[in-house]
Structure formats: C-alpha cells, structure tokens
Amino acid sequence: MSAFPRFTPLARSLPATVPFVGPEAIERQRHARLTARIGANESGFGPAPSVIAAMTTALSGIWKYNDPENFELKAALARHLGVQPDNLAIGEGIDGLLGQIVRLVIEPGMPVVTSLGGYPTFNFHVAGHGGRLGTVPYDGNDRENLDGLLEAVRREDAPLVYLANPDNPMGSWWDAGRIVDFARALPETTLLVLDEAYGETAPAGTLPDLASLIDRPNILRTRTFSKAYGLAGARVGYAISAPGTAAAFDKIRNHFGMNRVGTAAAEAALNDQAYLQTVIARIAASRATIADIADRAGLKALPSATNFVAIDCGRDATFARAIVDGLMDEAGVFIRMPGAAPLNRCIRVSAGPEAEMQAFAAALPRVLDRLSRA
Amino acid sequence: MSAFPRFTPLARSLPATVPFVGPEAIERQRHARLTARIGANESGFGPAPSVIAAMTTALSGIWKYNDPENFELKAALARHLGVQPDNLAIGEGIDGLLGQIVRLVIEPGMPVVTSLGGYPTFNFHVAGHGGRLGTVPYDGNDRENLDGLLEAVRREDAPLVYLANPDNPMGSWWDAGRIVDFARALPETTLLVLDEAYGETAPAGTLPDLASLIDRPNILRTRTFSKAYGLAGARVGYAISAPGTAAAFDKIRNHFGMNRVGTAAAEAALNDQAYLQTVIARIAASRATIADIADRAGLKALPSATNFVAIDCGRDATFARAIVDGLMDEAGVFIRMPGAAPLNRCIRVSAGPEAEMQAFAAALPRVLDRLSRA
Structure with missing residues (x-):
C-alpha cells in the first residue's frame, strides 16, 4: 500500500492505529450484536x-x-x-x-x-x-x-x-x-x-x-x-x-x-443541574448493582468515584480478557479492561440502566462457569 | 498574562489568533446585529x-x-x-x-x-x-x-x-x-x-x-x-x-x-441528491442575483463556480474594506473580502435566500453613495 514518501520521519514511524477499538468495530469484527453497551464509560442514562x-x-x-x-x-x-x-x-x-x-x-x-x-x-x-x-x-x-x-x-x-x-x-x-x-x-x-x-x-x-x-x-x-x-x-x-x-x-x-x-x-x-443530580444518583445505584453482581459471581468490585467499576477477577490478564471476550461473544455485553499489569487482572464495567445491568448479571456467571470448566 | 513557560519554542512564537473572525464576534465587537449572513460561504438554503x-x-x-x-x-x-x-x-x-x-x-x-x-x-x-x-x-x-x-x-x-x-x-x-x-x-x-x-x-x-x-x-x-x-x-x-x-x-x-x-x-x-440539485440551482440563481446587484451598483461581479461571488469594486483594499464595514455597520449585512492584493480590490458575497439578497441589494447602493460623498 503505497503512501506519500515524504511524510515526516515521525509520521512514518507511527502505526496507523486507534487508541480504543469502538464497540461498532467489535460488532463488525466478531459478527456479534451488542445487547449491553457498558464498556466505554458512556452514560446510558443519556442527556436531559x-x-x-x-x-x-x-x-x-x-x-x-x-x-x-x-x-x-x-x-x-x-x-x-x-x-x-x-x-x-x-x-x-x-x-x-x-x-x-x-x-x-x-x-x-x-x-x-x-x-x-x-x-x-x-x-x-x-x-x-x-x-x-x-x-x-x-x-x-x-x-x-x-x-x-x-x-x-x-x-x-x-x-x-x-x-x-x-x-x-x-x-x-x-x-x-x-x-x-x-x-x-x-x-x-x-x-x-x-x-x-x-x-x-x-x-x-x-x-x-x-x-x-x-x-x-x-x-x-x-x-x-x-x-x-x-x-x-x-x-x-x-x-x-x-x-x-x-x-x-x-x-x-x-x-x-x-x-x-x-x-x-x-x-x-x-x-439542567437537577437532571445531572438524578443521573449521579442513578450512577451511584448502578455502581452498587455492579458490585453486587461481581460479589455474587465471586469477584471483587473495587471502590469507584466514577461512572464505572473495576472488578478484580483475581487472576491474570488472560483470564480477564477471556471474561471480556466471553461476555461479548456469548451475550453481546460490551465491557473493557485495563491495558497493563497489574491492573489488567480487572475488568471494567460502566454504570448503566437496569436492562444493561440485567444483561451483565445474567451473562457473567455463565461466562465464569464456562471458563472454570475450560 | 502568565503562561506555562515551557511551551515549545514554536508554540511560544505563534500568536493566539483565529484565521477568520466569526460573524458572532463581529456582532459583539461592533454592537451590530446581522440581517444577512452571507460572508462565510455557508448555505442559507440549509440542509435537506x-x-x-x-x-x-x-x-x-x-x-x-x-x-x-x-x-x-x-x-x-x-x-x-x-x-x-x-x-x-x-x-x-x-x-x-x-x-x-x-x-x-x-x-x-x-x-x-x-x-x-x-x-x-x-x-x-x-x-x-x-x-x-x-x-x-x-x-x-x-x-x-x-x-x-x-x-x-x-x-x-x-x-x-x-x-x-x-x-x-x-x-x-x-x-x-x-x-x-x-x-x-x-x-x-x-x-x-x-x-x-x-x-x-x-x-x-x-x-x-x-x-x-x-x-x-x-x-x-x-x-x-x-x-x-x-x-x-x-x-x-x-x-x-x-x-x-x-x-x-x-x-x-x-x-x-x-x-x-x-x-x-x-x-x-x-x-438526498435530489435536494442537493435543487440547492445547486438556487445557488446558481443567487449568483446571478448578486451579479445583477453588483452591476446595478456599478461594480463588476467575477465569474464564479462556487456558492459565492467575488465583486471587483474597482479601487483598492481600503475601499473594499469600507464597503464590507459599511454593509455591516449600516445594514447588518455580513460579507467578507480577500486578504491580499490585488484580490482585495474585491468583496466576496455568499449566495443565499431571497431575503438576504434583498438586504444586500438595498444596502450596497446606500453604502456606495455614502462612500462617494465622504
């Protein structure tokens, strides 16, 4: 694939990359459809x-x-x-x-x-x-x-x-x-x-x-x-x-x-700060829900000041990655995980509305169960 | 106004500027209100x-x-x-x-x-x-x-x-x-x-x-x-x-x-290419209107393949600038002009709907008349 030959040495040295693969790209690559979009720390509660x-x-x-x-x-x-x-x-x-x-x-x-x-x-x-x-x-x-x-x-x-x-x-x-x-x-x-x-x-x-x-x-x-x-x-x-x-x-x-x-x-x-306050309350409730889902699955949610929760999966990055991929492939649940050790023992789940929480709650035990028998 | 002292030499050498002053800024600076926004080569015909x-x-x-x-x-x-x-x-x-x-x-x-x-x-x-x-x-x-x-x-x-x-x-x-x-x-x-x-x-x-x-x-x-x-x-x-x-x-x-x-x-x-075609026709008609307005004012519209018309005002940049400023100050008609000689003998008027054309048509002779008596 020929490119203009006189880009700067710096430009030539860089990869054509994207810092994050978007959920739409994941859908295209994995031929899967999202059921829960809780990976990019967006707010499914939406704007006011x-x-x-x-x-x-x-x-x-x-x-x-x-x-x-x-x-x-x-x-x-x-x-x-x-x-x-x-x-x-x-x-x-x-x-x-x-x-x-x-x-x-x-x-x-x-x-x-x-x-x-x-x-x-x-x-x-x-x-x-x-x-x-x-x-x-x-x-x-x-x-x-x-x-x-x-x-x-x-x-x-x-x-x-x-x-x-x-x-x-x-x-x-x-x-x-x-x-x-x-x-x-x-x-x-x-x-x-x-x-x-x-x-x-x-x-x-x-x-x-x-x-x-x-x-x-x-x-x-x-x-x-x-x-x-x-x-x-x-x-x-x-x-x-x-x-x-x-x-x-x-x-x-x-x-x-x-x-x-x-x-x-x-x-x-x-x-519309009143709406923002309702969302902040809903995010806090969703964080608690995520922690509860993690707890019931035998994983440990970390404290969070954000609109997401990092969940310590207790093993290595390969295990966390298998959970991330399993949630997507088996249930269309899009989440992400940290990119470097030791953080990448965790998965990261964004707060979201009840339907997304239910999809995650249903899928996580199934994925963990399959992984435990693999 | 103290800034971070270690911006790159290049960054420090640059002015904090804007390539074009926006019409909103002109309104604020000149305490004027736009009646016709035909200076930024936008399309007042809008999207489909x-x-x-x-x-x-x-x-x-x-x-x-x-x-x-x-x-x-x-x-x-x-x-x-x-x-x-x-x-x-x-x-x-x-x-x-x-x-x-x-x-x-x-x-x-x-x-x-x-x-x-x-x-x-x-x-x-x-x-x-x-x-x-x-x-x-x-x-x-x-x-x-x-x-x-x-x-x-x-x-x-x-x-x-x-x-x-x-x-x-x-x-x-x-x-x-x-x-x-x-x-x-x-x-x-x-x-x-x-x-x-x-x-x-x-x-x-x-x-x-x-x-x-x-x-x-x-x-x-x-x-x-x-x-x-x-x-x-x-x-x-x-x-x-x-x-x-x-x-x-x-x-x-x-x-x-x-x-x-x-x-x-x-x-x-x-x-919606059908809509685009209607807009292209309206732009062509508006270009003809602008040329007609220029002609009646004794100025010379240049041929145009764009959604605007450059009008040769026949004198220097000071004169063209006086027209641009006069149209804004006296009638709220926002247009622009080229930035370098000899192009800046011209003013540049964007195609637009009938009301904008009428505002320009009404204001241009008044401004030229005042300038001729100044």
Whole structure:
C-alpha cells in the first residue's frame, strides 16, 4: 500500500492505529450484536430531556459555522464554575484537548510522565508528537502513585505529566488536599494535565477548589460533557487554567472545529443541574448493582468515584480478557479492561440502566462457569 | 498574562489568533446585529428536510461515542463516489483535515507553496507547524496560477502545495484537464492538497474524475458537507486519496472527534441528491442575483463556480474594506473580502435566500453613495 514518501520521519514511524477499538468495530469484527453497551464509560442514562430539546432547536442553525470563539459556552461555563471565560479552552472532547496540549509542549524525544496503565489516548498523542513516555506503576490500592509521579517528573525533568482524578481505568481517587499538594510540588516547568473527566460522580472533597490551582500557569484541568452529562457523541470538552495557558490553544486549534449542536447541548446541560443530580444518583445505584453482581459471581468490585467499576477477577490478564471476550461473544455485553499489569487482572464495567445491568448479571456467571470448566 | 513557560519554542512564537473572525464576534465587537449572513460561504438554503429528520433521529444516540472508524459514513461515501472506503479519511471539516495534513508533512523551516491570498486556514496550519510559506500571485484572470505554483514547488523542493479548485476567495476555476496536468507534473515528493470544497457548484468538467488521480500517493482531494450540502455547523469533511496516504490520518487524528449527529447528517445528505440539485440551482440563481446587484451598483461581479461571488469594486483594499464595514455597520449585512492584493480590490458575497439578497441589494447602493460623498 503505497503512501506519500515524504511524510515526516515521525509520521512514518507511527502505526496507523486507534487508541480504543469502538464497540461498532467489535460488532463488525466478531459478527456479534451488542445487547449491553457498558464498556466505554458512556452514560446510558443519556442527556436531559431539556438537552435533547435544545439540540432539536439548534438543528435549524446547522447550516452555520459555530462561533469560533465559543463565546456563549465559555460564558455559561464561567458562570457555572465561578471562573472567567479566559480561564477556559473548548475542544472536541478531552481527547481533542489532550492532542493540542501535547503538541504545545512536546518535541521529539522529550520525556512525559504518566501512570502505567493510565489513559491510552494521552499516550497515543504523546507518541504522535514523538514524546518519550515514562510510566509509574499504580500504588498497592490501585491508585495513581502521586509520590512516584512527582519523583519521575523530577528525575526526568519532564515538561508534561498526566494525572486523572478520579482515575480511569481503576475508578480510584485521591482527596482534593493530596491533589493540591501534588500539583503545587511540581516544578513550574512541568505542565500538569489534571484530567477530571469523571469529576461529577466523585465524592465531595475529591476535586480541588478551582481557586486553589487556577493561578498556576503549569496546571490544566480537563473536563467533559461525555460522561455524567451523557453527551459522548456531542464531543465537547474543556480545559480550565490560568489565562495565559488557556490562550495557547488558540495558537493551534481548529477554530471552527466544534459542532453547533454539540455546544448547544453543552450549554443546555449546564442549565439542567437537577437532571445531572438524578443521573449521579442513578450512577451511584448502578455502581452498587455492579458490585453486587461481581460479589455474587465471586469477584471483587473495587471502590469507584466514577461512572464505572473495576472488578478484580483475581487472576491474570488472560483470564480477564477471556471474561471480556466471553461476555461479548456469548451475550453481546460490551465491557473493557485495563491495558497493563497489574491492573489488567480487572475488568471494567460502566454504570448503566437496569436492562444493561440485567444483561451483565445474567451473562457473567455463565461466562465464569464456562471458563472454570475450560 | 502568565503562561506555562515551557511551551515549545514554536508554540511560544505563534500568536493566539483565529484565521477568520466569526460573524458572532463581529456582532459583539461592533454592537451590530446581522440581517444577512452571507460572508462565510455557508448555505442559507440549509440542509435537506430529510437531513434534519436524520439528525433528529440521531439525537437519541448522542450519549454514545461515534464509531471511531466512521465505517458507515466511509461506506456511504465510497458508494457515492465510486471509490473504496480505504481511499477515504474523515475529519472535523476540511479545516481539521488540513491541520492533520500539514502535521504529517511539515517540520519547522520546510517550504510550503500556496497562492497569495489563498485559503487563510491552510496558512494558519502551516504557521502552526513552523512551515515557511511561499506564495504565488493569482494570474491576470484571478485564477490560481498553475504554472507559477509548479515552478515554485520545483524551485523550493516543497513537500506540500495547496490548490483550491474552484478557488476561494475568487470563485474562479480551471477545467479538469488542466488540474490533472498540473497534478501529474508535480514531483512525487510533493503532496498536493486539491481542495474541492466548492466542487458541487462547479460547472461540469471542473472536477477531475476520481480515477484520474486516485492512484497517486502524493494527491489528496478534500471535500466537505459545509457548503452546498448546508451543514457547516456539523463539521464533516473528507479526503480522497490512495489508501496508503489516507491511512496516515489514523496515525495522528482524534479518532473519537466526530460528532455523532454530524456523521448521521452527512450520510443522510448523500442519500438526498435530489435536494442537493435543487440547492445547486438556487445557488446558481443567487449568483446571478448578486451579479445583477453588483452591476446595478456599478461594480463588476467575477465569474464564479462556487456558492459565492467575488465583486471587483474597482479601487483598492481600503475601499473594499469600507464597503464590507459599511454593509455591516449600516445594514447588518455580513460579507467578507480577500486578504491580499490585488484580490482585495474585491468583496466576496455568499449566495443565499431571497431575503438576504434583498438586504444586500438595498444596502450596497446606500453604502456606495455614502462612500462617494465622504
């Protein structure tokens, strides 16, 4: 398959890959049909009816490019968060923002620090810009190792470090005080991406006050409408930082990249916090259900501050993989699992509506039973 | 405004800018309200009712991430175009694809060739990757200068050249044969971005057959649903190329970057070619109306193969700018103008529905009259 011969050496060195295989691709590859889509930490509870209504209204304006300054959404977010609009950058999901952040900081060969088994899409972007990834194992409680990350940053003089709080894929979390201590201990020449994609579902006291870190130019906090707000397909994420750091996105981003219906949805979602609270309660109930299903199957659910639960299957990655594949092949139940040891002893199940929970509850014992007799 | 101190030297050197000021920003800055939005080459005729219906249906799935492989849209495009799905790459508008193309090819200091006054967003991305832009003046008929571009590519040994056919901002075009000759004369080590954003509205014989260029790994043709299809706010563009070249996007793109409603809209739009034909006819009629309005005002409309008309105002850029600003300030009529001499003797007016044409027709003579007495 001949390609243009003069792509950059970096581009030529990269594989054509996708950080995650999508459930639609799994259906095509395995000739299976999903009965439960609880693998991508989407929210099957969906967005608020008021958000659907706002999107419906926005459709009539779809012939117009979106405002490249995202003025209205920034204003709405600023009001909601108690920050200024110039503390914000908007992007096509956190994934889009991560790509831009890496591009702004990393030149080929530069060191980047993250956790071993942390968010693969961040790693994808680091590779895409030629960064050299240094990974720190999670601690014994399946939490990202703050002391280890700090030490690695210092040892490598890394200009970029990634931390998710709450964590994906493990669902673990640190309290705000520990996060603030970690962030403030970082060198000013190290940019922290503090990914708070799952912040809405975390216990009180998990997210640092915005005021506690917003004056630090080396800290970017990323958030999204894809998780608790139920808008993964709308592709709206944002970053919160000091104004000078937020402004850097304007140097390189696709200014006209935001879908008009997507930003309308995000604005409407902010305006319906009552619905968000009902979803958060449903997610909490679903987490408990997942833990119960795991327990009855003889597996151990880990505590979670997110919209998913990591379940320790008690053996190795091969076993966990067999469960993931078995659930898909035998019952059309789509889940995922962590990508690195020792996290990959676990499977990861997203919270979801009752029907999805029932499908998982029915399939898991059957798959385990078959595996025990294999 | 303090920023993170360790952004790359390239990032630090770049301004925080936007390639185009959006009409919403103009409204905010000038405290004016638009009465006619005919400046961004959007389609006020909108998408098909069948497309609105498809988007409405898609809203219920907005809680799901989009298929990162864009399998269904690629299949639909492949059927429509008579190519294979692996000849295609999907992105967040042509703008998004242009950023990726530049990133795949350009390292700091490398030469890039385009036309003087050509598409600013391409230039934005070249600057964003540190490319050194070489520009070739348009020819005496306000067409991109094919011989000049070829000569500049050879002289500079440029790995990347941009050509829009039909052209934006002038609306001019070359016939397919001349484009094919140009493309085939390029060195194999020069990637041609052949931007066909306005292809649907061009006369027959303007777009080269896909078969004539698709086997060349150094040619990428970009197209969009933003113009004739009336879906600028949906952010769906695509590139057509040899498979190896198309696959390169998978190395770096934001795989989960496409809005789910947007790709549903694109698929539906392809399925309603009858509506597209009615829009193309309305655009042609609107172009004639714009030419008539210009003529009655003593200005000269240039021939156009696009959904807009460049109008030669017969004087300098200051005069053209005064018309653009006057139309906005006095009548809320949003148009744009080219950014470089000698093109900037012109104003650029997008085709649009009757009400917008009437607003322009009413305002233009008033503005010209005031300017003649100033």
